[in-house]
Amino acid sequence: MTTLPQLSDALLTLENRVAFLTLNRHDLRNALTGTNLIEDIVTTAEWVNQCEDVSVLVITGTGSAFSAGGNIRDMANRSGDFAGDVAECADRYRKGIQRIPLALQAVEVPIIAAVNGPAIGAGFDLANMADIRIASEKAKFGETFLNLGIIPGDGGAWFMQRLIGYQKAFELTLTGRIIDAKEAKDLGIVLDVVPADQLQGAAKTMADRMASQPPKATRLTKRLMKMAPRMELKDFLDVCANFQGMCHNEPEHLEAVNRMLEAMAKK
Numbered sequence: 001m002t003t004l005p006q007l008s009d010a011l012l013t014l015e016n017r018v019a020f021l022t023l024n025r026h027d028l029r030n031a032l033t034g035t036n037l038i039e040d041i042v043t044t045a046e047w048v049n050q051c052e053d054v055s056v057l058v059i060t061g062t063g064s065a066f067s068a069g070g071n072i073r074d075m076a077n078r079s080g081d082f083a084g085d086v087a088e089c090a091d092r093y094r095k096g097i098q099r100i101p102l103a104l105q106a107v108e109v110p111i112i113a114a115v116n117g118p119a120i121g122a123g124f125d126l127a128n129m130a131d132i133r134i135a136s137e138k139a140k141f142g143e144t145f146l147n148l149g150i151i152p153g154d155g156g157a158w159f160m161q162r163l164i165g166y167q168k169a170f171e172l173t174l175t176g177r178i179i180d181a182k183e184a185k186d187l188g189i190v191l192d193v194v195p196a197d198q199l200q201g202a203a204k205t206m207a208d209r210m211a212s213q214p215p216k217a218t219r220l221t222k223r224l225m226k227m228a229p230r231m232e233l234k235d236f237l238d239v240c241a242n243f244q245g246m247c248h249n250e251p252e253h254l255e256a257v258n259r260m261l262e263a264m265a266k267k
Contacts, residue, residue, distance in 0.1 A: 026063025034071030067123025
């Protein structure tokens with residue numbers, strides 16, 4: 001039986017190779033700072049990479065919000081993650097919230113964000129760190145840092161423009177406006193929008209489909225998808241050749257081929 005890591009402010013389940021990480025500080029609208037959610041997310045990401053029983057990670061939230069991002073009260077009081085002079089504050093970012101993008105960028109399995117409600121500031125960025133986003137009709141999205149006189153300190157400006165292009169990302173970031181789920185889909189931020197009571201089911205259906213694929217080849221395929229934008233074609237094809245050689249020598253490949261032949265024989 002797989003041992004799950006102990007989390008403080010989030011819930012973690014594993015069923016049929018799909019891990020569900022649920023942010024569980026609805027009292028603070030699942031704020032990432034001023035809670036233990038940073039540590040919980042990083043711990044889960046590291047566990048996923050070590051656990052061969054996980055093929056997909058789904059991230060969602062409890063309560064009315066996906067995540068409100070930074071704790072506004074701590075900002076007002078210059079306390080917690082936002083205390084200190086320039087050097088101290090920068091150090092807290094590096095040792096705090098900036099661990100999330102580094103951890104999630106390194107996750108070897110597909111990540112699906114099931115956005116149940118508002119994803120604001122760093123909460124929006126958290127959703128954009130996933131590979132796929134499915135949104136509830138109640139979801140809203142806002143890159144609202146400038147509204148508070150700060151910048152996207154968690155890497156949001158890096159993720160969003162890679163997702164929807166520089167011009168659209170620039171407009172959302174520099175205006176700080178909040179958009180609904182429909183506009184988010186139109187912009188290409190979310191893949192699909194579903195009624196609130198169908199969100200978990202929709203995320204699970206997609207996750208189950210991905211989790212049914214051969215697990216080692218799935219992890220290698222995600223690595224290729226992440227590597228492709230930063231590599232020249234010839235170098236990329238060399239990596240593909242090596243990865244393919246690995247796949248052809250895995251038992252899961254022969255098992256999948258045999259299943260395909262059996263299915264063809266029944267037609």
